Amino acid sequence: MNKKNSYFGIILVFITLILQTTILANISFKGIKPDYVLIMLILLSNNMGSIKGQLLGFSTGIVEDFLSLSPLGFNSLIKTIIGYLSGTTYGKIFLDPIFVPIIFVFLGTLIKSLLSYLLLSIFIAEKAEFIFTSALLIEIALNILITPLLYLILKLIRVLPFSNNSRIL
Secondary structure (H helix, E strand, C coil): CHHHHHHHHHHHHHHHHHHHCHHHCCCCEECCCCHHHHEEEEEHHHCHHHHHHHHHHHHHHHHHHHHCCCCCCCHHHHHHHHHHHHCCCCECCCCCHHHHHHHHHHHHHHHHHHHHHHHHHHHHHHHHHHHCCCHHHHHHHHHHHHHEEEEEEEHCCCCCCCCCCCCEE
16 A cells, blocks of 8 residues: 555544544444444555554544543554554455455454453453343444445545455465
């Protein structure tokens, strides 16, 4: 990902974050909302590398902490780890239009839930049990359904490169 696209991708993630906490906050299925920022973070980190991915994850996470009621550092730690892990695939796994992004987002949502559970078990143990419920399955399904659309948008506005490489490892 070239420098211009990296900056545009970062701006796009912050726009998505603002939209997710304002306009898109009213769109839900049974009270559960997809995590648009997580999806964007995973898709962009795969094309930016682990260092930029973790920096993007930390910065979006800290802003998300300020905009939500979560404790300061909760989202930033989770998004930093996910940004780093997604970035480690840079140059090794190239995204095809549907399956690989869906697998990445599925795994990213599971990792987010696992890290949330671990943090809540340490600090607020009575709330930790609410992480692994049917709401998690609905969030995973919503994230998976939205992933191809966001991937297509990133391709169309040329944040993600067009390539015929679909090499995996």
